[in-house]
Amino acid sequence: xxxxxxxxxxxxxxxxxxxxxxxxxxxxxxxxxxxxxxxxxxxxxxxxxxxxxxxxxxxxxxxxxxxxxxxxxxxxxxxxxxxxxxxxxxxxxxxxxxxxxxxxxxxxxxxxxxxxxxxxxxxxxxxxxxxxxxxxxxxxxxxxxxxxxxxxxxxxxxxxxxxxxxxxxxxxxxxxxxxxxxxxxxxxxxxxxxxxxxxxxxxxxxxxxxxxxxxxxxxxxxxxxxxxxxxxxxxxxxxxxxxxxxxxxxxxxxxxxxxxxxxxxxxxxxxxxxxxxxxxxxxxxxxxxxxxxxxxxxxxxxxxxxxxxxxxxxxxxxxxxxxxxxxxxxxxxxxxxxxxxxxxxxxxxxxxxxxxxxxxxxxxxxxxxxxxxxxxxxxxxxxxxxxxxxxx
Amino acid sequence: xxxxxxxxxxxxxxxxxxxxxxxxxxxxxxxxxxxxxxxxxxxxxxxxxxxxxxxxxxxxxxxxxxxxxxxxxxxxxxxxxxxxxxxxxxxxxxxxxxxxxxxxxxxxxxxxxxxxxxxxxxxxxxxxxxxxxxxxxxxxxxxxxxxxxxxxxxxxxxxxxxxxxxxxxxxxxxxxxxxxxxxxxxxxxxxxxxxxxxxxxxxxxxxxxxxxxxxxxxxxxxxxxxxxxxxxxxxxxxxxxxxxxxxxxxxxxxxxxxxxxxxxxxxxxxxxxxxxxxxxxxxxxxxxxxxxxxxxxxxxxxxxxxxxxxxxxxxxxxxxxxxxxxxxxxxxxxxxxxxxxxxxxxxxxxxxxxxxxxxxxxxxxxxxxxxxxxxxxxxxxxxxxxxxxxxxxxxxxxxxxxxxxxxxxxxxxxxxx
Numbered sequence: 001x002x003x004x005x006x007x008x009x010x011x012x013x014x015x016x017x018x019x020x021x022x023x024x025x026x027x028x029x030x031x032x033x034x035x036x037x038x039x040x041x042x043x044x045x046x047x048x049x050x051x052x053x054x055x056x057x058x059x060x061x062x063x064x065x066x067x068x069x070x071x072x073x074x075x076x077x078x079x080x081x082x083x084x085x086x087x088x089x090x091x092x093x094x095x096x097x098x099x100x101x102x103x104x105x106x107x108x109x110x111x112x113x114x115x116x117x118x119x120x121x122x123x124x125x126x127x128x129x130x131x132x133x134x135x136x137x138x139x140x141x142x143x144x145x146x147x148x149x150x151x152x153x154x155x156x157x158x159x160x161x162x163x164x165x166x167x168x169x170x171x172x173x174x175x176x177x178x179x180x181x182x183x184x185x186x187x188x189x190x191x192x193x194x195x196x197x198x199x200x201x202x203x204x205x206x207x208x209x210x211x212x213x214x215x216x217x218x219x220x221x222x223x224x225x226x227x228x229x230x231x232x233x234x235x236x237x238x239x240x241x242x243x244x245x246x247x248x249x250x251x252x253x254x255x256x257x258x259x260x261x262x263x264x265x266x267x268x269x270x271x272x273x274x275x276x277x278x279x280x281x282x283x284x285x286x287x288x289x290x291x292x293x294x295x296x297x298x299x300x301x302x303x304x305x306x307x308x309x310x311x312x313x314x315x316x317x318x319x320x321x322x323x324x325x326x327x328x329x330x331x332x333x334x335x336x337x338x339x340x341x342x343x344x345x346x347x348x349x350x351x352x353x354x355x356x357x358x359x360x361x362x363x364x365x366x367x368x369x370x371x372x373x374x375x376x377x378x379x380x381x382x383x384x385x386x387x388x389x390x391x392x
Numbered sequence: 393x394x395x396x397x398x399x400x401x402x403x404x405x406x407x408x409x410x411x412x413x414x415x416x417x418x419x420x421x422x423x424x425x426x427x428x429x430x431x432x433x434x435x436x437x438x439x440x441x442x443x444x445x446x447x448x449x450x451x452x453x454x455x456x457x458x459x460x461x462x463x464x465x466x467x468x469x470x471x472x473x474x475x476x477x478x479x480x481x482x483x484x485x486x487x488x489x490x491x492x493x494x495x496x497x498x499x500x501x502x503x504x505x506x507x508x509x510x511x512x513x514x515x516x517x518x519x520x521x522x523x524x525x526x527x528x529x530x531x532x533x534x535x536x537x538x539x540x541x542x543x544x545x546x547x548x549x550x551x552x553x554x555x556x557x558x559x560x561x562x563x564x565x566x567x568x569x570x571x572x573x574x575x576x577x578x579x580x581x582x583x584x585x586x587x588x589x590x591x592x593x594x595x596x597x598x599x600x601x602x603x604x605x606x607x608x609x610x611x612x613x614x615x616x617x618x619x620x621x622x623x624x625x626x627x628x629x630x631x632x633x634x635x636x637x638x639x640x641x642x643x644x645x646x647x648x649x650x651x652x653x654x655x656x657x658x659x660x661x662x663x664x665x666x667x668x669x670x671x672x673x674x675x676x677x678x679x680x681x682x683x684x685x686x687x688x689x690x691x692x693x694x695x696x697x698x699x700x701x702x703x704x705x706x707x708x709x710x711x712x713x714x715x716x717x718x719x720x721x722x723x724x725x726x727x728x729x730x731x732x733x734x735x736x737x738x739x740x741x742x743x744x745x746x747x748x749x750x751x752x753x754x755x756x757x758x759x760x761x762x763x764x765x766x767x768x769x770x771x772x773x774x775x776x777x778x779x780x781x782x783x784x785x786x787x788x789x790x791x792x793x794x795x796x797x798x799x800x801x802x803x804x805x806x807x808x809x
Contacts, residue, residue, distance in 0.1 A: 025525040025536050026486040028479040029419035029785040032740065033524065033537055039577045039587055041530050274650065276587045276643060278579060319645065339583050342644040349645065390577050390587040 039276075039390040048376035048383035050356075051261045054245040056313045058256035059235075061130045062205065063366035064105075065297075066212070066234040067254055068119055069200030070193040071109040074255055074368050076200050076238040078191040079128060080212055082229040084174060090227070091179045093218040098166035103210035105158055106202025108294030108368050117162075118195045123170055124188035130233055158296040161210065171216055187229075200254075200368055202296065206232045238368050248375045249284065249383070251301055253361035254368035258313065260306050261376070262356035263385050265347055275391040280344035282357065284323060285381035286334040290372040300324055300362040301371050303338045305346060306355035315358050319343040322362065333381060336373070344387055416490035417477055417521030418787045419537075420745060420778065422573070423738055424689065424699050425595075425657065426520035426542050430682070431494060434471055434795035438753025438771035439708025440730025442678040444666025445624030447559065447605055450765055450799065452499040452511055455664070455680075456603035456626050457561025460551035461507030465765070466500040469797035478788035482780035490521070494793060499549070507553025511563075517543040520571050532580045543569035543595060557608035567631055567659070568596040588642040595657050599631035620670040628662035628684070635692065653692055660688035676710040678730075686737035700739045706732030708751070726755035728771070741782045749775030749789075755797075766798035 067076040100121070170189075177183045193200075204210040214229040238254035249259040261282075282303055293299045301323045307314035323338035340357060347354040361369050374381035421427045432454040436443040443455045452467050453459025471494035478487050497513025519542035526535040546568070551561035570592065577587035605624040615621060639651040662684030669677040682704040689699050708730030713723040734747040753771035773791040780786045 025523040025538065026479060026484075026488065027525050027527065028481045028484050028486050029522070030524040030526040030537070031481065031783055032419040032785060033422065033526070037537075037575075038526065038529075039535060039575065039589075041533055041577070274641075276641065277585065278577075278587060279581075279584045341583075341585055345644045349643065388579075388584065 036392070039392055041278075041388065041390055042275075043386065043388050046263050046265065046385045046387070048261050048385070049264045051247065051249045051259055051376050051383070052245065052312075053248050053250045053257060053259045054312050055240070056256045056258065058313075058365070059131055060237070060254065060365045061235055062207075062233060063235060064205055064208070064363075065202035065366040066191075066205055067106070067200055067202045067236040067238055067366075067368060068191040068193055069108075069117065069198060070195060071197050071199050073240045074200060074238050074252075075193060075240070076236050076254060076368065077193070078203070078234065078236040079124065079132075079188065080191070080206075080232060080234050081124075081128070081186070081188040082214060082232040084178065084185070084187050084229045084232075086175050086178045086227065088179070089220060090175050090218060093220040093225075095168040095171050095175075096217045096219055096224065098168050098171045098217070099163050099215045100166045101161055101163045101213045101215065102203040103159065103161045103208075103212075104201055105204045105210075106294055106296040106367060107158070108200045108202075109197075109292055110199030110201070110295075111197075117198060117201055118193070120192045120194050121164075121166070122190045122192055124190050127184065127186045128188065130235055132235065159210075166214060171214075200238075200294070202294075202366065203234075205234050206230070247377070249359065249373040250371065251359050251361050251364075252368060252370040253364045253366065256313075256364065257370075259359045259373075260312065260356040261303075261359065261383050263354075263383075265344075265351070265354060275348065275389045277341055277345040277348060277387060277389045279339070279386075279388040280341045281386045282321070282323065282338035282340050283384045283386070284336045284338070284359075284373040285378075285383075286325075286336060287372040287374060288332050288334055291370055293369045293371070294367055297363050297367040297369055299369070301336060301338075302360050302362050302364075303340050303343065303357040304360065305343050305353065306358040309355050312358075315360075316346075316353075319346050323359075333374075336371075340385075344385070416475065416488045416523075417519070418479060418777070418785065419522045419524050420738060420740075420785065420787065421520045421522050422537070422539050423740070424518075424686075424691075424696060425659070426518040426539075426571070428518050428702070428737060429516045429542075430704065431471075431473075431516060431793075433469065433495070433497070434753065434769040434771045434793050434797070435710070435728065435755070436708075437773060437791070437793055438728035438730065438751050438769070439678055439710060440680075440706035440732040440749070440751050441704070442666060442680040442706045442708040442730060442732075443668075444603075444626055444664045444680045444682075445605055445622040445668040446666070446676075446678060447607055447622055447668070448670075448676065451797070452497045452513065454495075454497065454511075454513060454515060454547075454549075456605060456624050456666070457511070457549035457563040457601060458551050458559040458603040458605040458624065460499055460501075460509035460511055460549060460561060461553050461559035461605065463499055463501040463509045464504065465799040465801055466498065467797065467799050468496075468498040469769075469795050470496040471793055471795040473794075474790075474792040476790040476792075478790075479785060480780055480788070481785045488523075507551055507559050509549075509551045511549035512547070513549075514544060514546045517545045517565075517567055517569075520573075529577065533577060534580070535575070535577045537573070537575050539571065539573045541569060541571035541593075543567050545599075557606060557611075559605045559607070561603045563601040563603070565599040565601065565631070566596070567599055567633060570594045585644045586642075590640040591637065592640070593635060593637045595633040595635045597631045597633035597659075599659065600629040602627045602629070618672045620668075622666075622668040622670075624666040624668070626664045628664075630661040630685075630688075631659045633657040633659060637692065655692040656690075657692070658688060658690045660685040673715075674712055676708075678706075678708040678710075680704075680706050682706075684737070689737070698740050699737050700744065702735060702737040704732060704734040706730060721757075724757050726767075726769075728753040728755070736777070741784060743779070743782050743784060745778045745784070747775055747777045747789075749773050753793075766796075769793075769795040769797060771795070 068078040240255040304315035305319040321340035323336040473494040476489040495515035499511035549563040603626040609621040664682040666680040738745040771793040
């Protein structure tokens with residue numbers, strides 16, 4: 001049987017080489033597509049109809065920063081719990097010294113030039129956990145007996161550490177408790193601000209690179225030794241008065257001040273129902289003079305989907321957007337922009353979920369940053385929502 | 393052989409550097425059920441898409457099931473098609489192309505005395521392929537449209553001959569397929585979500601083609617025995633296809649099925665007439681006319697305004713110098729030519745979209761074995777569709793079909809001594 005091999009080669013060459021060299025998509029012929037089949041682009045701007053500021057008791061938990069200090073109207077008290085393990089040999093040793101070292105990572109409303117930061121260390125007798133709230137702080141202490149006053153004579157800054165003497169009698173007490181297996185092992189102190197309007201400082205948390213450290217130096221049989229307690233839990237309570245529910249837009253971390261801003265989409269929702277939201281930008285204008293953002297923390301606010309009409313601190317964690325200063329050099333009426341596209345799409349797809357956008361500090365549990373924005377009643381700087389959407 | 397290797401290497405480089413199976417067609421295919429494909433095999437394509445009256449042995453007649461009546465051996469074929477589209481809307485032009493498997497079929501005689509034969513094949517019925525961009529929506533916004541898919545026909549044909557020179561047949565078509573139309577609107581700004589909609593349509597249903605061929609015209613006209621004339625006709629029953637349309641939409645929050653519609657697509661009745669004139673088994677002339685009542689077409693109960701009745705007229709010719717293997721190779725090659733005019737089922741902006749095609753091809757033997765009918769058939773079609781006036785588009789379409797066909801004695805009943 002004779003085969004024509006060259007024929008195969010030629011055919012194969014033809015097939016492979018001519019298969020599909022395309023330049024697409026192409027603009028040619030796009031006018032044939034009916035206009036009714038195309039998406040059209042629309043923009044609309046809506047002004048907020050109302051806003052509310054409220055305050056809640058909040059769990060600051062194992063926040064990244066442990067706050068302590070005072071600046072009206074905020075008063076922050078820190079709690080430290082040492083998960084201590086003492087060697088049995090320490091039961092009879094002589095405690096020479098104990099030093100508490102803290103590493104600063106945040107400052108808020110610190111006077112310039114800074115004045116000495118003064119805190120009191122108090123023994124906490126009642127047990128607490130990271131789920132404790134500011135409202136329940138009085139139920140477990142701290143005790144009213146001051147132990148040590150820390151006076152930091154140096155200028156604090158982020159990364160700077162302070163070391164202060166710690167009451168050795170309290171250390172002895174803890175060692176005795178530890179050696180008595182019948183007693184609860186709970187070794188906790190509170191840091192209470194002593195000065196008024198001296199600013200609020202934040203210290204690095206346990207588990208961080210620079211955790212709180214209690215260094216105990218003791219002597220036994222003439223030999224000095226030491227033990228470090230740097231594992232534990234820390235939290236803080238930042239109380240503020242008055243606890244209020246008021247008009248206006250304000251957020252503050254640490255003391256859980258939130259705001260809800262509401263927009264009425266109904267005038268446009270009928271026409272844009274089930275449209276595709278390509279971008280939704282919320283614009284808030286800051287009252288710079290009433291706002292304070294500490295150093296060592298982000299200057300940002302989060303807008304969440306408010307989760308309930310009645311439970312004001314309920315938010316949907318899925319839909320949110322961060323707000324940042326549009327122009328960081330602007331000193332007055334700074335504008336914050338939030339991309340809340342998903343949040344607005346959710347409102348349009350399910351109008352019953354439109355309880356407003358809840359604003360919270362980004363570092364709500366580790367700072368006391370405060371942002372005050374113009375309210376919906378302001379004729380010039382009221383919150384605005386610009387929606388870009390497409391529909392057929 | 394060095395030259396051959398070089399060609400293969402070059403072909404590989406070319407093949408891998410290009411995009412295969414891209415959005416490779418015209419926006420015209422976005423209407424109705426897409427471009428209606430009248431492909432009925434390489435031979436037919438090279439002869440102007442004709443063959444309604446063809447009874448020729450050696451090829452599978454996919455236009456008319458009655459044309460299976462004179463098969464003497466099992467026939468099989470597989471087709472690959474390259475398509476090139478030169479698109480021009482009067483302001484811009486481009487060229488798109490693709491290559492893909494086209495069809496495959498097998499047919500075999502069962503009882504020659506009664507012209508009983510069967511055929512199975514799968515062949516395209518319609519095709520949607522476009523990829524267009526609109527950058528005039530507004531500043532910084534681009535909208536793209538793309539579509540793909542189409543209907544295929546898995547079909548079973550049967551023929552019989554109740555009387556001398558009279559053949560009938562019926563083909564059962566199972567029409568099935570999916571369409572996918574994707575539409576996107578993109579912003580060139582950061583932080584903007586892209587609008588992305590997807591319409592997916594699935595269809596399926598049965599249809600039938602009834603056909604007949606009368607091969608006694610030559611005798612009735614008193615032609616010599618070297619000349620044969622057939623007349624054939626087919627009726628396509630049309631079909632009501634079960635259809636489901638699902639629309640998906642991307643939102644920033646989720647991807648949702650925003651609409652599901654179930655209903656039917658009505659493919660209308662069609663009919664065709666054909667004539668074949670055969671001189672000494674060397675020269676074959678054909679002519680067909682096809683009509684389809686697309687004015688009865690509906691999708692989900694609605695008749696699109698741009699769909700109208702279609703008409704197609706084609707002529708073809710085939711020349712085979714010799715069937716003798718001792719003859720020079722070029723004399724064993726089959727030469728084909730044809731052309732057709734198609735008043736398509738599209739009427740856009742008040743203007744009918746017409747097609748004008750010329751066709752040609754060759755069928756070359758692969759083996760030099762006596763009795764071997766294995767051939768590579770190459771068919772080429774070139775034509776124009778539409779116009780650049782009235783907001784329309786003119787497509788210059790090139791189709792190159794390469795098929796491998798052969799025959800064997802499978803399923804042939806043993807001869808009774």
